[in-house]
Amino acid sequence: MTMVADDIQNLEARHVLQTYRRQPIALVRGQGVRLFDSEGREYIDLLSGIGVSALGYGHEGLTRAITEQAQTLLHTSNLFYHPLQGQLAARLTNLSGLERAFFCNSGTEANEACLKFARRYWHTLGEARPEIIALEESFHGRTMGALSVTSDEHYRTPFEPLMPGVKWISASKPQAVLDAVTNKTAAIILEPIQGEGGVRPLTPAFAAAVNEASQRTGALIIADEVQSGCGRTGYPFYSAVIGLKPHLMALGKALGAGVPVGAALVSSEVATKIMAGDHGTTYGGNLLACRAALCLIDELIGGGLLSHVGRIGQHFDRKLQELKAKHACITDVRGAGVMRGIELDRDAAAIVPAGLKRGVIVNRTAENVIRLLPPFVITEADLDEGLARLDQALGDITA
Ligand SMILES: *Cc1c(COP(=O)(O)O)cnc(C)c1O
Numbered sequence: 001m002t003m004v005a006d007d008i009q010n011l012e013a014r015h016v017l018q019t020y021r022r023q024p025i026a027l028v029r030g031q032g033v034r035l036f037d038s039e040g041r042e043y044i045d046l047l048s049g050i051g052v053s054a055l056g057y058g059h060e061g062l063t064r065a066i067t068e069q070a071q072t073l074l075h076t077s078n079l080f081y082h083p084l085q086g087q088l089a090a091r092l093t094n095l096s097g098l099e100r101a102f103f104c105n106s107g108t109e110a111n112e113a114c115l116k117f118a119r120r121y122w123h124t125l126g127e128a129r130p131e132i133i134a135l136e137e138s139f140h141g142r143t144m145g146a147l148s149v150t151s152d153e154h155y156r157t158p159f160e161p162l163m164p165g166v167k168w169i170s171a172s173k174p175q176a177v178l179d180a181v182t183n184k185t186a187a188i189i190l191e192p193i194q195g196e197g198g199v200r201p202l203t204p205a206f207a208a209a210v211n212e213a214s215q216r217t218g219a220l221i222i223a224d225e226v227q228s229g230c231g232r233t234g235y236p237f238y239s240a241v242i243g244l245k246p247h248l249m250a251l252g253k254a255l256g257a258g259v260p261v262g263a264a265l266v267s268s269e270v271a272t273k274i275m276a277g278d279h280g281t282t283y284g285g286n287l288l289a290c291r292a293a294l295c296l297i298d299e300l301i302g303g304g305l306l307s308h309v310g311r312i313g314q315h316f317d318r319k320l321q322e323l324k325a326k327h328a329c330i331t332d333v334r335g336a337g338v339m340r341g342i343e344l345d346r347d348a349a350a351i352v353p354a355g356l357k358r359g360v361i362v363n364r365t366a367e368n369v370i371r372l373l374p375p376f377v378i379t380e381a382d383l384d385e386g387l388a389r390l391d392q393a394l395g396d397i398t399a
Contacts, residue, residue: 005038023356030057033378033386035361044386045361046374051195051227051339054254054296056375061303062257062295069291077282084290091297095236098249098265103285106262107226107252108141111189113264114222114248115145115163116279118187121220124273129186130165133219137171137197137366140189140224140250149189151197171202174209181213187220187248188213192238195227198366199334199341207244214245220270221245226252226262231300231376233337234310241336254376259292261285300376309376312383313337319387326391329398338378342370350397351390358396360389 008026026038033056035043048054055062076082089101102113115132122129134140134149141147147156148163156162169176171194181188188210194200214221223246228238232254235241239249247270252262263285266274283289299305313336320333320340332343344351348364355362363371370390374383 008038023352025356032056032058033375033382041359043356043359043361044382044389046372046383046386046390047361047363048254048373048375049258050363051232051253051373052256053258054231054376055257055299056377059257059377061299062292065291065295066259066288069288072287074288075283075286077286078280078284082287082290084287084294085285088285088290088293088297091294092251092263092265095297095301096249096265098246099268100266100271102264102266102279103289104262104264104281105260105283105289106141107224107250108143108146108262109281109284110226110250110252110262110264111140111146111149111222111224112143113279114189114224114250114266115149115187117248117264117266117270117274118220118222120275120278121270121273122186124275129184129219131182131185132163132166133177133180133185133188134166134168135171135190135194136168137194137200138189138191138224139194139196140191141226171200171206174203174206177206177209177213181217181219183217183219185217185219187222189222189224190244191224191226191228192242192244193228193233193335193339195339195371196365198343198369199339199371201238201334201336202242202244204242207239207242211243211245214247220247222248222250224250226250227373228336228339230254230296231306231309231337232339232373233335234306234313235337236300236306238336255296256289256292257296259289261289261293263293305376309337312378312380315380316340316383319384323387323391323394327394327398329394335372338372338374338376340372341365342372344368344370351393354393354396355390358389358393360386360393362390362393 027035029036035045138151140149169180223239225237247267249265324330329344334341365371
């Protein structure tokens with residue numbers, strides 16, 4: 001059964017580098033939390049383009065803001081000032097407590113920037129700090145630096161040798177952090193909720209050990225909030241929820257609500273060690289990107305979206321507990337806000353096509369986990385309908 005319009009699929013098969021395994025549908029339109037494919041079928045989106053489309057589709061405020069920006073000015077490069085970068089940086093400082101922002105275009109670039117800034121910090125201080133500590137089950141992106149601190153062997157092996165000096169520790173052992181971090185450690189990089197690794201929140205005990213190890217040795221803490229940040233958990237950033245005190249933070253995914261934008265936030269202590277010319281990007285922080293991110297932050301704070309995610313998150317939690325009680329194949333449900341994982345006692349790959357047949361978009365990660373990252377704007381009614389479809393799909397794959 002080919003479900004996608006043949007011409008779309010055939011053209012790609014001839015000309016697009018085959019790095020992705022796509023589902024056999026082509027999405028052509030969205031409205032609210034619903035997506036429509038080339039054959040006119042409707043899906044409830046519980047994934048938002050892997051945690052990106054925070055405001056759903058066809059959002060009035062975002063559409064107006066980026067249309068207006070396109071009519072005014074899209075891009076200037078970083079050779080000149082424009083009015084929006086400073087505004088966005090100030091908003092991000094208010095939310096994170098980190099004083100300065102560097103803008104880029106993706107999550108992996110944000111991590112790349114954080115790694116470079118950590119190295120630069122120690123270089124400026126004249127101290128040799130060759131090591132980075134990273135976590136098992138981590139994902140930080142696909143460029144060479146970010147890949148070097150990403151744990152999955154399948155992603156890493158074909159591209160070795162990677163950046164040297166990376167040491168791996170388990171997120172379930174606070175003592176491992178205390179043992180591994182020394183005065184040779186430049187930085188510890190970690191996701192407050194490990195996303196690709198199976199939606200695994202770090203514990204406050206682990207965060208406390210990271211803080212302690214950092215205070216003892218001076219090692220910097222890099223929080224990769226690309227997936228868990230920008231309101232997805234009902235809080236601006238999940239670091240604060242578990243008590244983690246990062247010096248650097250990587251942002252991406254939901255930040256531009258669909259417009260590509262990433263950011264590396266740094267403390268003033270780190271910022272003073274970074275000089276003009278140390279890092280840069282042509283597109284980074286252009287007007288379109290900043291306008292979209294400002295729109296998201298306006299919605300989160302002024303528009304009440306952050307508290308909406310908090311409320312929806314509680315409802316989500318109850319619904320997932322019900323689902324777990326109903327399906328024996330569910331071994332655990334985890335997460336916060338609208339970032340949730342459903343762990344199965346088996347490989348979860350079959351849930352994706354089964355979901356599409358039932359009209360719901362979900363994702364599988366870490367082999368046996370169904371990952372749900374719906375748009376922040378989802379209502380209880382739409383979430384219930386999406387989860388009812390997932391419930392049917394679970395029945396289909398276990399029947
Ligand atoms: C998605 C993700 C990245 C990579 O972001 P890209 O925009 O795909 O480069 C990095 N870290 C985490 C935690 C992510 O979820």
